[in-house]
Structures are given as C-alpha cells and as structure tokens.
Amino acid sequence: MTPPREGFKALFDPRGVVVAGASTHPGKFGFVALHNILSQGYAGEVYATNRDGGSILGIETVPSIDDLPSDAVVDLVFVCTPASGNEDLLRACFRRGIRAAFVTSAGYGESGEDGRIAEQRLVALADELGILLAGPNGQGVVSTPSRLCAQIVAPYPPAGRIGVASQSGNFVSSFLNYAYQTGVGISRAVSAGNAAALTVPDLLDFYASDDETDVSLAYVEGIADGRAFAERIRVVAEQKPLVLLKGGSTSGGQRAAASHTGALATDDRIFDGAVRQAGATRAANVEEAFEAAATFATQPLPKGPRVGVITTAGGWGVVTADAITRSSLELAILPDALRDAIDLLLPPRWSRNNPIDLAGGETRDTIPEILSLVAQEPSIDAIIYLGLGIQSNQATLMRNGSFYPDHGIERIVDYHERQDRRFAEAAAEISLAFGKPILTATELAIADPNNAGPRTVRETGKLCYASSNRAVSALEHLWQHARWRKQHGLI
Amino acid sequence: MPFAEERITSSPEEAIAAAESIGFPCVAKLNGDRIAHKTERGLVRLNLQTPEAVGAAARDLFSAATPEDGEVSVLVAPMLSGSRELIAGFLTDEQFGKVVMIGLGGVLAEAIGDVAFRLLPLGAGDAESMIDELKTQALFEEFRGEPAINKESVVNVLNALSKVAQEESNVLSVDLNPLIIVNGEPIAVDALVELTEGASR
Structure with missing residues (x-):
C-alpha cells in the first residue's frame, strides 16, 4: 500500500x-x-x-x-x-x-x-x-x-x-x-x-x-x-x-x-x-x-553522445579520449569553422583536433573563450575540461614557501588563484548559457580541495571530478538516461 | 524467426533423398520430443558431403536411439557455416517472470557470459539497446571477410521471441542456439522449446 x-x-x-x-x-x-x-x-x-x-x-x-x-x-x-x-x-x-x-x-x-x-x-x-x-x-x-x-x-x-x-x-x-x-x-x-x-x-x-x-x-x-x-x-x-x-x-x-x-x-x-x-x-x-x-543534480542532460575535451596538457587529454572511446560516448569531430576560430586564439602548436590540447599556449582569457566557442558548437553535446587548478597549485607552493610575499610572489599568487576562480566560474556560466554539461576534472579535487580551482567548482554548486575517467563515467550515465528519455518520447 | 530449411525423415533412404534436394554439404541429427542435448550424445553429424555419407550417418543415428527417446526421426538440413554465432531466447525467471535474452554464442558462450536481458514485453528500442549492450561489438561489424551483421534481423528475432513469450502461456522457455550468422543474417539451426507440464505439443 x-x-x-x-x-x-x-x-x-x-x-x-x-x-x-x-x-x-x-x-x-x-x-x-x-x-x-x-x-x-x-x-x-x-x-x-x-x-x-x-x-x-x-x-x-x-x-x-x-x-x-x-x-x-x-x-x-x-x-x-x-x-x-x-x-x-x-x-x-x-x-x-x-x-x-x-x-x-x-x-x-x-x-x-x-x-x-x-x-x-x-x-x-x-x-x-x-x-x-x-x-x-x-x-x-x-x-x-x-x-x-x-x-x-x-x-x-x-x-x-x-x-x-x-x-x-x-x-x-x-x-x-x-x-x-x-x-x-x-x-x-x-x-x-x-x-x-x-x-x-x-x-x-x-x-x-x-x-x-x-x-x-x-x-x-x-x-x-x-x-x-x-x-x-x-x-x-x-x-x-x-x-x-x-x-x-x-x-x-x-x-x-x-x-x-x-x-x-x-x-x-x-x-x-x-x-x-x-x-x-x-x-x-x-x-x-x-x-x-x-x-x-547539477548538469543539464546532454542532447547527444559527442564530447569535446579541453585540456591544458596532452597526456590528460589522451587518457580521457581513451575512456570516451571505451564508453557509449563519442569523441566529437571538430568542424573546420571551430578549428579556424580556435586558431585565432592559440599559437599553431595546439592539437588542432579533439582533445583540444592548448599545449600551454593560453593567455589570460583563452580558456573561457574556448569553453564558450566549443559550447556553442552544435555538433558537440558536452564538454570535459581538464587542467583547472594547476596555476593555483604553484600558487599554494609559493604562498607556503619562505620567499612569500616578496619578490613579486604575492602578486602572482593572487593572479593564479584569480584565474582558476574565473575558469571554474566560466565553466558553470557557459554550461548554463548553452544548456550543455561541462564537467571539470582534476585530482586536486581530493589532493588539495582548498585549491582555488576545485573550491570554486564547489562554490558554483558543481561536482569537481577527481579524475577524467570518473567524469566520463558520470557523463555516460547522463547520456544513457537522456537516450532512454528520447526513445520513450519523454524529451 | 529465420530457420534453416530442414526435412524430417524416417529412414536412411528418405534422408538421402532429402539431402539431394537440399544440396550438399548437409547435416543430420536424431530428432525426438524427448531428446534435448543432441551434441553431448553425439546425435549431430556435420558436413556430410555425399549421399553415401548421409545414408551412413542416418543409419548410425537411428541405431543410436534408445527406448527412452520414444519416437524418433532423422532431421536433414543444409550445413550452414559462419564464423559467428549468437544465442537468443527467453526464459521464465522466478523473480522477473518471462525475460528475453541475446548473447554471444558458440562453445565459449558460457565462459564469456556476454549476454543482455530484458523483461517482457520488449518495448520501443529495447531490442536495439540489448544488442548495443553486448560487449563484443566488433562481432557485429564486418568480420573475417563476412559482412556486418544485419542488426535489424536480430531485432526482429528478439521481438518475435517477445511476441511468442507473451502469446504462448504454455511455453516456459525457448532457446535458439546457435543463431549462425550467414552472410550477415542470423539463422537458427537448433531450437529447444520447454513447455509447461501437461501442455499439448
């Protein structure tokens, strides 16, 4: 009863x-x-x-x-x-x-x-x-x-x-x-x-x-x-x-x-x-x-299986691409127009492929700009973003080191942490603006939860995934449910 | 459900005639309502190339029948070959009632255990998602010179099983094992149907 x-x-x-x-x-x-x-x-x-x-x-x-x-x-x-x-x-x-x-x-x-x-x-x-x-x-x-x-x-x-x-x-x-x-x-x-x-x-x-x-x-x-x-x-x-x-x-x-x-x-x-x-x-x-x-609870359902990976370093992207390939998700193919648009923001050494490996070529505003470009792309249904918090990781080392705050260290520490806060906030705002999931993954979520990156992800109400594999697994569950809703006329 | 063409024969002479009409190579099996595990008892003869081979096999099979087997016949069917085998069927589970199954077939089927189940009745997209759920997806693509498996045909088999399971309350389980893939199409070459006690056959 x-x-x-x-x-x-x-x-x-x-x-x-x-x-x-x-x-x-x-x-x-x-x-x-x-x-x-x-x-x-x-x-x-x-x-x-x-x-x-x-x-x-x-x-x-x-x-x-x-x-x-x-x-x-x-x-x-x-x-x-x-x-x-x-x-x-x-x-x-x-x-x-x-x-x-x-x-x-x-x-x-x-x-x-x-x-x-x-x-x-x-x-x-x-x-x-x-x-x-x-x-x-x-x-x-x-x-x-x-x-x-x-x-x-x-x-x-x-x-x-x-x-x-x-x-x-x-x-x-x-x-x-x-x-x-x-x-x-x-x-x-x-x-x-x-x-x-x-x-x-x-x-x-x-x-x-x-x-x-x-x-x-x-x-x-x-x-x-x-x-x-x-x-x-x-x-x-x-x-x-x-x-x-x-x-x-x-x-x-x-x-x-x-x-x-x-x-x-x-x-x-x-x-x-x-x-x-x-x-x-x-x-x-x-x-x-x-x-x-x-x-x-915290991300919109993806409309399809195609994932764009944005990474600040190559290896992370490769491992994430492997995990996506093993799942029912797909690694999105970058359309030429998106490739050209990213070309304008990065030096030519970027991967020019998905995973979008920035290869250290990013400057002050690059990450929010690329997140936004990729989220706008109709042939990409979801984004996994890797590399958040690495600047703040160095900032923590500097803040706790014996030279702080002299030699300009205080200023750069503030800058690094401000940048990671911006990136985490941008991920949440852009996800909301375009109705697409953006999952942020870094081991700093558990290695140093007070790092400005993962901390800000938490403040935006999102989950900061401890590894890209865990982000892929969670996103796959969302996609499978979304597909089921589609098949049953519930979306 | 796609079955291999087969003929029931009651003598070695009839078996030879059936083989000549179906074409060589062919297979012969001892057939009877009470015979379940033919392969284990050596009651399946494969790859028979000539009328003489069919006649000899049929004679062997008839003499291998035991009184417990009841009325028997020899079934003659074409020798289908394909390097891929699936298994499909439904069964009656104590907890979930009738459930439809698809899986990887062949001799390693049980050890590999690559199967998917759904409860009855299969709804929109259920059969497709069962196939997608199997881990050995590479088998559904082009494979060793054979074309990709026509998934729609496999979907049709599963939906037909669901329909039978729903409409035939006397049938407890059906095993299509194996479903050999011939030119990308699944063809059942053996089936075991389990009826409720006292059901008419």
Whole structure:
C-alpha cells in the first residue's frame, strides 16, 4: 500500500518532533538523536520523553507522550525506546495527532521469529492508525529544507537536490559523507532499516514528485519481487533520474545479502537488464553511484553522445579520449569553422583536433573563450575540461614557501588563484548559457580541495571530478538516461 | 524467426533423398520430443558431403536411439557455416517472470557470459539497446571477410521471441542456439522449446 502524502510531510517537514526514549548518556542513541536534531538548526518544536524526567540538552523531558504540553504541535516521533513498549507508544502518538514515526528500535524482523511477529503487529497498528512508519531498525531521516537531522549517526549534509533512500543505514551515511566532501547536497535521506512498512520504492515514488528533489539515489538489496520493483522504478525514472546501487551482484555478494536481510537475491544479469529497460541508472560502486546522482543534480542532460575535451596538457587529454572511446560516448569531430576560430586564439602548436590540447599556449582569457566557442558548437553535446587548478597549485607552493610575499610572489599568487576562480566560474556560466554539461576534472579535487580551482567548482554548486575517467563515467550515465528519455518520447 | 530449411525423415533412404534436394554439404541429427542435448550424445553429424555419407550417418543415428527417446526421426538440413554465432531466447525467471535474452554464442558462450536481458514485453528500442549492450561489438561489424551483421534481423528475432513469450502461456522457455550468422543474417539451426507440464505439443 502506498503511504499517504501527509505522512511524508510529517516525516520530512514536521512542525514539531518528539524523541521518545531520550537519554542522558551521550553514548546512547536517545541522546545522539536529540543532539543531532537540536544542533543542526531545526526550527520546529522539539520535545523528548524520558521515564525519569529531567532535563537533557536543555529540553525538559516528560515521562510519556501523554504528558506533552497540551499546546505542543508535533508531527513526527523519533523512537529510541525498546521494542516491547512501541505499540502503546504508537497509540499515544495517534492520540496526539502525530502522523509519522521513525523507529530506530531493534529486536524486530532482523532478530528471529518473535521479532518478525512483533514487526507485523507494529506495521498493522501503524496502518490502522494512519501513521507513516519508517524503520524499525533504521538510522534516521534527514531533510535539509527543514534543517532536520533526526538520525543516530552523522553527518548532516549540505542542502541540495539529491533524495537518498536505503535499507542499509551505513550507505546513507556514505552518500551523505560524499555530499559533505563534494558540496553537492541532499534534499532528503532515509535509512529505512527493515523497511517493514515504508519501503525504498515508496520513498522513490515520493522523491519523484517532491519539489525539493531532482534525482533519487538508492541502495537496494534482497528484492523479493523483481518484476514489481522494475515496474515501480520505471514510473520513477519517467519523472526524474534514479541512480541505483545494488548489493548482491556477484554470487558471493548474493549469499551475504541473503543472510543479511533474509530476502531472496535475484540473478544479477536480469536485474541489470530490467534496470536499463526501466530507464534507471545502475552504478557499480558507491562513489560511481554518488557521482552519477551528483551529476544528474547539477548538469543539464546532454542532447547527444559527442564530447569535446579541453585540456591544458596532452597526456590528460589522451587518457580521457581513451575512456570516451571505451564508453557509449563519442569523441566529437571538430568542424573546420571551430578549428579556424580556435586558431585565432592559440599559437599553431595546439592539437588542432579533439582533445583540444592548448599545449600551454593560453593567455589570460583563452580558456573561457574556448569553453564558450566549443559550447556553442552544435555538433558537440558536452564538454570535459581538464587542467583547472594547476596555476593555483604553484600558487599554494609559493604562498607556503619562505620567499612569500616578496619578490613579486604575492602578486602572482593572487593572479593564479584569480584565474582558476574565473575558469571554474566560466565553466558553470557557459554550461548554463548553452544548456550543455561541462564537467571539470582534476585530482586536486581530493589532493588539495582548498585549491582555488576545485573550491570554486564547489562554490558554483558543481561536482569537481577527481579524475577524467570518473567524469566520463558520470557523463555516460547522463547520456544513457537522456537516450532512454528520447526513445520513450519523454524529451 | 529465420530457420534453416530442414526435412524430417524416417529412414536412411528418405534422408538421402532429402539431402539431394537440399544440396550438399548437409547435416543430420536424431530428432525426438524427448531428446534435448543432441551434441553431448553425439546425435549431430556435420558436413556430410555425399549421399553415401548421409545414408551412413542416418543409419548410425537411428541405431543410436534408445527406448527412452520414444519416437524418433532423422532431421536433414543444409550445413550452414559462419564464423559467428549468437544465442537468443527467453526464459521464465522466478523473480522477473518471462525475460528475453541475446548473447554471444558458440562453445565459449558460457565462459564469456556476454549476454543482455530484458523483461517482457520488449518495448520501443529495447531490442536495439540489448544488442548495443553486448560487449563484443566488433562481432557485429564486418568480420573475417563476412559482412556486418544485419542488426535489424536480430531485432526482429528478439521481438518475435517477445511476441511468442507473451502469446504462448504454455511455453516456459525457448532457446535458439546457435543463431549462425550467414552472410550477415542470423539463422537458427537448433531450437529447444520447454513447455509447461501437461501442455499439448
């Protein structure tokens, strides 16, 4: 059964939250959850229950939900209490008009037959009461539009347009950590735990129609009904891009997944075909999954497979051309008119071919000018730009060296960093102006994230790819989805 | 679906007559509803060049039949040769229901595992994208003096499989193995059809 819409509003944008089972011990989930909600800027009302009463983190706790102040406005209960009392707790929440419950409590379906029965009872009760039930055995919910960090783990990610759903809480944390590192942010994230009532496909359905979300990112394992899953993700992918990471891809992985969730794993090759057919994007590993989602969230879809590579050094371009050739993307052929136009901007030693290797011939304005020329070219659908940040790399060495700021070093350091900022800004502006993806790749994104180049890429809201191969992989995912949309008349 | 021309014969003499009408070289196989793995049992004779060779092969095959094989015949077909083989079919999966498959055929097919699946029914562009998904794309280009594979014909095979899978609820699986590529066109030279229990043949 698809959960009602108001349940999602209560889960993601609650007017007030109560932590049931708040603890005074900073190592316990009941403390951590309250801490995370209070410390990350949530603006709604916050309450907490504790059997013994008393104050925790400045919140005066009450012994039970029934003891909440009569004027308290609470939509979400965050449950950290033992499983045995949770049915009574849900009934009390219902009496207070609470419409969503996130249950972290363990001791349910993951822990044997008694737990399975308790879980079924909890689900049936929530259903009867009309309460949206997330979990049990989940790690929490994040919703940046409401600055809600209701989870028993870190981090709180920057705000953005990616909606995350996963049964594995640790994969939610992984995705949020990548968001934190790269600056490409998150709209909503749910660690669904046992997903006894609210499932990953339910969340994907919601994200597909959520105004705060542009792309969904999900980790799935142990899919019991492959055909039903395929049909649901197709409906999602028709509305918005959807990136999937699946556990249990190999036979070894399948056995591990079976013992983990008790669900049946399906043949990986069939799953792969079903995902492609449904227009969803399947990633092979966690960083590829995040980067594909981050690219969908921050770049326009390419209209075709033809890529122009702009590089300040030959080798990078060659390796990138190799990666493009191995993919379903194509290395664009430079039209004569574009070649002639670039001839006017560079000394004759430039490559005169794609990759467009500037061969060190660039002056102050060359890079933005060439980015703009290539982006305007109708026979080129996307650009990968290599070499950002090398001037600032030298600037960093100079700034930290013993001669700084004398001998004119201060001036050249400022100039280098200003140039890299300009280039990163130009890439974002030109991408927007011509509606074409421009992906910037440099290892400085992780080697020196404070370098003016990658830092400015982050400031423009884009992902700075740690290698050109990773940029090619992300761009290929965008192209495959764009092609699917074309084939199905959705573009 | 493109099949090789074939004749069912019930005696060595009929087999020779069939071969003379089809032309040499040809192949002879023992055929019967209960015989599934012909190659493993040595029930396929290839590259028969003369009427005498066909007669001898047919005699061998008839005498190789066991009582468990039930009613048998000898099938005579032209010896098709091509250096490329594909495999196509559909099967009924516990999780996904009926799924259509295309893959690289030949003796190394299972070890290489270059296959693509789609759920039933195939929609617009699905068959094409299955072919594009195969890793061994070079096989679809001109290859060892043979023309490029007519992808449209392969698309037609896949769409026909999808149609059969959809319309024939008694058919659990179909294996077209191999689809030999002759002058760029896929031709099925053997097919295994698995029916639901109790289905009429």
